[in-house]
Amino acid sequence: MSQGKGDGSRALHVRVKTARRRTASSTRWLQRQLNDPYVRRSKAEGYRSRAAYKLLEIDEKHKLLKPGQRIVDLGAAPGGWSQVVAAHVGSTDEDPKVVSIDYLEMDALPGVIVLQKNFLDEDAPAVLVAALGGRKADLVLSDMAAPTTGHKKTDHLRIMHLCEIAAEFARDVLAPGGAFLAKVFQGGTEGTLLADLKRDFAQVIHVKPAASRQDSAELYVLARGFRGRTDVLGTHVEDDDPDAP
Numbered sequence: 001m002s003q004g005k006g007d008g009s010r011a012l013h014v015r016v017k018t019a020r021r022r023t024a025s026s027t028r029w030l031q032r033q034l035n036d037p038y039v040r041r042s043k044a045e046g047y048r049s050r051a052a053y054k055l056l057e058i059d060e061k062h063k064l065l066k067p068g069q070r071i072v073d074l075g076a077a078p079g080g081w082s083q084v085v086a087a088h089v090g091s092t093d094e095d096p097k098v099v100s101i102d103y104l105e106m107d108a109l110p111g112v113i114v115l116q117k118n119f120l121d122e123d124a125p126a127v128l129v130a131a132l133g134g135r136k137a138d139l140v141l142s143d144m145a146a147p148t149t150g151h152k153k154t155d156h157l158r159i160m161h162l163c164e165i166a167a168e169f170a171r172d173v174l175a176p177g178g179a180f181l182a183k184v185f186q187g188g189t190e191g192t193l194l195a196d197l198k199r200d201f202a203q204v205i206h207v208k209p210a211a212s213r214q215d216s217a218e219l220y221v222l223a224r225g226f227r228g229r230t231d232v233l234g235t236h237v238e239d240d241d242p243d244a245p
């Protein structure tokens with residue numbers, strides 16, 4: 001059946017309204033960027049993202065970063081956190097100590113092995129371990145966030161899923177005493193994830209740096225003092241286990 005004149009003009013009206021809403025939202029976003037002191041600071045200080053200040057603040061308070069550490073940065077693009085950690089640990093191209101992964105393209109950074117790959121790919125952990133040269137890491141960072149859908153429950157579930165997989169990976173690659181810092185959502189980690197972190201790390205806390213927008217539901221879980229790998233029964237696995245990475 002052919003579309004009536006009324007239907008056509010209604011469709012056009014909806015399209016105009018949608019376009020106006022999109023323009024208004026990009027204008028609001030642009031305005032927020034222009035007014036954001038962390039965006040201005042990152043441009044002035046040469047950081048690729050305002051996110052760099054979240055890690056700098058967490059480190060200032062909790063003293064996470066030390067020279068010589070090996071670090072994995074999950075969800076690294078555009079590279080603010082990688083810049084911060086590479087400088088702190090003294091990573092160089094000759095002896096790279098930082099491995100970063102993102103499914104988005106990320107410009108090269110001195111002292112950082114940059115992998116363009118989806119962390120959820122089945123072979124991603126093996127690729128990361130190979131990039132570490134088979135050595136253990138001292139710190140696993142995850143600032144991974146899937147694009148938001150606007151549906152709070154879906155966004156919460158997606159970010160917590162990324163955190164769970166990141167925590168599983170951290171257990172496999174961290175040296176005893178190592179730490180895990182990951183983005184979570186609103187109420188923070190709970191249930192099995194929190195219980196598992198508390199079992200495997202000496203200290204688990206949630207932190208919200210000032211650079212994290214106050215109106216955002218973002219929060220970070222910081223787990224320190226990794227006790228070493230455990231098997232499915234919760235028994236500790238020795239480090240020289242031939243199956244260990």
Ligand SMILES: C[S@@+](CC[C@H](N)C(=O)[O-])C[C@H]1O[C@@H](n2cnc3c(N)ncnc32)[C@H](O)[C@@H]1O
Pocket residue numbers: 048049051052074075076077078079080081082101102103104117118119120143144145146162
């Ligand atoms: C908030 S940004 C990270 C910002 C970064 N920490 C910085 O300082 O520049 C989140 C990143 O997570 C990445 N990401 C989300 N899911 C991912 C996945 N499954 N695998 C790899 N990267 C992912 C996104 O592409 C995005 O670049």
